[in-house]
Amino acid sequence: MKARKSNQEPRKKAKSNKEQPGKITIYDIAQRLQISASTVSRALQNNALINKETREQVQQVANELGYVPNWIASSLRKKRSNIIGLIVPRTSMYFQSNAISGIQHEAHKYGFSVVIAQSDESVAMEKEVVNTLYSLRVDGLLAAASMFTTNYDHFNPFIKNNIPLVFFDRVPIGFEGYSITGNDFKGGFLATEHLIQRGCKKIAHFAGALTCNLYEYRLAGYKAALEKYNIPYDESLVHVHNLTMDAGSVAAKELLSSGKDIDGLFSANDSSAVAFIQEAKKQGIDIPGQIKVVGYSNDLSSRIIAPSLTTIEQSGYKMGAKAVSTLIALINKNDALTIDENYIFDLELIERESTKN
Structure with missing residues (x-):
């Protein structure tokens, strides 16, 4: 009896990652080192369960291959991105650049990264970057409102979804939430x-x-x-x-x-x-x-x-550091800390x- 011919086309061989630049995965690193992908994943997270020598080897190969972590996929798995969104009117402003330094340094202490967006004193641009940062699944948002922001409706995706939001320096009139300002x-x-x-x-x-x-x-x-x-x-x-x-x-x-x-x-x-x-x-x-x-x-x-x-x-650096420590306490739901809802810095x-x- 003749074998019946399959109607299915033969499966095409998957393209290797060498043919797809920028698509290096943990499986490529695992194959190079002849270890499991789960070991690679833990090593990249600096997990203490993986010995130091293996962690260093994994990091070296990851650098050689140009591996870039997929933080969006990771944040979906962990339900946490460890990324804070930050909106400022203009990064060129001396006060705001000082505040950004305080925010980044303080965030780093807690293991958070900061994505910075600039409204350029435009309400339309502010609305756009609020939506962008929300879509990036940041864990919380720090914002200094534009000079012309008269309401905060466009921040509702954060408010309605209980994603921590802290305004600093510039706060929309009528905002009822956490703020860090000068006197x-x-x-x-x-x-x-x-x-x-x-x-x-x-x-x-x-x-x-x-x-x-x-x-x-x-x-x-x-x-x-x-x-x-x-x-x-x-x-x-x-x-x-x-x-x-x-x-x-x-x-x-x-x-x-x-x-x-x-x-x-x-x-x-x-x-x-x-x-x-x-x-x-x-x-x-x-x-x-x-x-x-x-x-x-x-x-x-x-x-x-x-x-x-x-x-x-008015101490921009200190205000930025206080704003980010407040936000991270809210993200971590740290009940042991006393969080001032409206903290006001003194001036000289x-x-x-x-x-x-």
Whole structure:
């Protein structure tokens, strides 16, 4: 009897990983070392059950072959990625770059990696990166909101799914959850009071968008100091802009040509304060002789501008470290730790040449 011919096509031989660059797996490492794939997996995780010599051999071969762990698949198995998402307005901001350093160093202590995204002060971009980080299955999210974020609905995927979320520095108005901030009201008050105590009576203010908690509170502190010393609040002396160097330069030109004859300026960040000093010097105005200036953040620029800038120190590194330790405690559900829901850092004024008598 003749054998019946199969209707099935012969199976094609699977392509080797050599023909598929970037597809190296733990099985390739296991084959090279003639050990089991489970041993390779444990060795790559630095599991103490695998002896040190084997762990080192596995790591060496993994490096030689260019093995890259599939962390998404791993996170699905473990239900934990050990990755934190981080959203900042601009990485170029001195305060935010300091905060990022604190976040990364503190996260590393706990065995977490950080994926950093930038909103570039755009609500649309912020929404996009929130969705991206959620889809990456990060274990928790740290965020400093954009200057124009007026609600936090786009953070709902984290909130509704009980994925820890901590805002730091910039917090959307009305947010009820964990936050780490500086005492911005006190900072605005200290800066303005310092100018008044140095003899200033007509003090202008450069503010950021008042949709942002920082600039709302710093303006409130400015107003409170004026009220304490019986100086009338003049809304025309408040210039609201995005606090970049370019915007600060434009605001400085407008203010200095307005005929207001100011004798002091409190800027809600150092960049705009530095831009004001530069423009004033171009116009032959003596700083601090004619106008005294206080900034905010203690940027590097505040130390190298001439005259050096009096400013408010708000400790970006410490704030970042505190934010990430709070987030990780929430991720780990560490009931042994006392977690402050709304932690507020104290501030200090650093006096330099721009306010000397």
